[in-house]
Amino acid sequence: MFSLTYQKLATLGRKNVRMVMLTLFVGAMIINYLARSVMGVAAPVILSEQGITNQQYGWITGALQLGIMCQPLAGMLLDRVGLRVGFAVFALAWSAITLAHGLARGWLGFAGLRLALGMAEGSAQPAGQKLVAEWFPARERGMAGGIYNIGASLGAVLAPPLVAWSVYATGSWRIAFVATGVLGGLWAALWFLFYAPVNRHRAVTPEERRLIVEGQEAHLQAGAPSLPLRRLLTDRNLWGIALPRLLADPVWGMLSLWLPLYLARERGFDLAHIALLAWLPFLAADLGCLFGPAVASFLQRRGVALVNARRMTFSLGALMMTGVGLVGLVANPYVALALLCLAGFAHQTLSVTVITLASDLFPRNDVGTVAGFSGLAANLGVLIFSLSLGSLIDSIGYSPFFLTLGCLDLMGAAVLWTLVRKPS
Template sequence: MKALKALRWWMIGLIMLGAIVNYLTRATLGVAAPTVLGELDITTKEYGWITAAFQLGIMLQPVCGYVLDVIGLKTGFALFATAWSLITMAHGLANNWPMLAGLRGLLGLAEGSANPAGMKAVAEWFPAKERGMAGGVYNIGASVGSMLAPPLVAWAILSWNWRAAFVVTGMLGLVWVALWLKFYQPPAKHPRLSDDERDYIAAGQEQHLGAAKSKPSLVHILKQRNFWGIALPRFLADPVWGTLAFWAPLYLATARGFDLKQIALFAWLPFVAADLGCLFGPTVALFLQRRGVSLINARRGAFTVGAVLMTGMAFVGQVESAYAAIALLCLGGFAHQTLSVTVITMSSDLFRKSEVATVAGMAGTFGNFGVLIFSLLIGGLVATIGYDPFFIALGVLDLVGALLLWTLVRDPAGRAPKSAAVPPPLTV
């Protein structure tokens, strides 16, 4: 079979498409929330428990990562994607908030596979200097999926009902599974990977991060300060994404007076900005590397830039104009993905290939634990204190995360990595 040039970018594109579907399905409830809460007579506090159930499920990411490391990326990710698609469709059967909460918990468990799968693919397919950009590309899927949710879900609700919205997004997941099974193969088995590109990928990867023969050890990972150096910043950072995906549409409806059509018109904009952040973070890191900064320090520098930009989120509730609030939410989306893709990618910079999915899953657990706590606080307190304190907290938490990243993570190289080969062209 004829080799396909720049095949690694085609593979990360397939992963990105899976991430689009993953985040589209998880964001469906957030957009439909004003309608669902009204029809099923669900209170804001009960909705907080529903979102918390999702976070409890997705906190089991280490299980997903371990499965992916043990049985392989292709088979494991197909199983998880099939599960999340069917569970999404089952949301249309819910008639009360406990049933909806149970389905959200199962959905969180299945969808927790996306981030470990993406990082495992990046570790296998890309040399060190390209991993940041590759991570940024597949993380665009998170933004695009969340961006597509408002217009698509609003269309389904206006055309049929909120139950149909879950059926439509779930069916899209099953279509992606078919594409994944047909086109994905690991580098060692892919028939269309050229020898030049295979050599380029291998030459650009750190020898000390090669796959170990033994299975990943959770205890060994937990003993490493580098793990805590990426897990704790994620704990502080991820509530931003949870707020944008699950609470922003409800905020626009209750605090800013938006109807469903206005939510469809504006609620996707922060995720467009987040798309740009996915590329901006790796670009900042690459800019620093080209000026002699080590890979790890370049990643930390990009995270810090995002944390400084995130301070704008503190003023969302302070501005009088609803459009100014949306602009600040967009800044928050941009800043979050700038720093998020950076710290997520560091699991492939600091751990072996056979550990990457497990590490990414474990770090994701901490991130989603942060979302869980934040969602419960919003659900329990927003009726009495409003949204303003929560936006202020989101504006400052990432500054603490940046401090932890600089303090805890040890740079194994101490200097910028040098490329061992000229990359193959990106043209096809």
């Protein structure tokens, strides 16, 4: 029975190699966002042990975002070197830096490591968009983007129990960083061994290769010349993707970097309760990763053009996001957590949608670069939000920040409808 099941799986893999490659990439996203999220979950313990203030923690989180803002460089490198070698090197780098967190002392030490970590980990979104553009026909791109972004949420889901285990079982939060770094190194070896481009992958059948190539828009295929950087930077579609991401991603920064600290200091949760409940907004975010592409696909089947379907889905997510504005106003901590779950769901509904537009609007040779610039904008938004929160939280509290988060995506939807133009 086992051999029969294995044969069926092997046959399915040969007929659908693109899903095997996507599944392998999901592993990278899980480890990437696990490495980012461990610091946030361990923050209540680390800040107390190291005597780090809220303002200093704001600089630590800001350093991560500053590093991730190097995404355009990562995207350009991946466009030129390719995913197999380029992304393996980035994964090895972020794994080594994560391991080094186990030796960190003081807020400056953490800030330096977070800066370096962001520079390496910022490669993930450009790599994901490049993989989707290379391996999937147009009708499957939204689904593929949603699936690989599940890895981001799942990594954040795993961080609370990992940190709790590290503290309670070993007596040290540092073990959580060591375990995550080792996992990343193992994954990088698997990627280097098994990944290859579509046109050189030995397992891809002629039928699957034809399905991929014929299902992609002619003006986006690999033969199209890369646009000069100056031309890209003046393209309204690039800014139509980047500005909504700048406005949308602060809520993800709130969830992944500040949520455990908020639950501990404002809602009275201890580490055990954080491990038990703080992953729920990220589980909701996983569902949003699937909901967004499903809505866009539903609209397309009813005759809505692809780009308009993406814009309508983003707008739906923006309307749901208004609920996060109530988080600081409700007295019950579990109602507040439920609203944060809605925020996670809404954010990934709209985030996956706007991220996928890079592979809908630009040639494959430019997708990594475009995704890098939109990622720079997204992390600039998180940087501004995080530094503001760290500086002002002690004087004005969290409520004004939650109210702001509830409005930003409505502005992003207006930008998306105004700037983005369907390709001719």
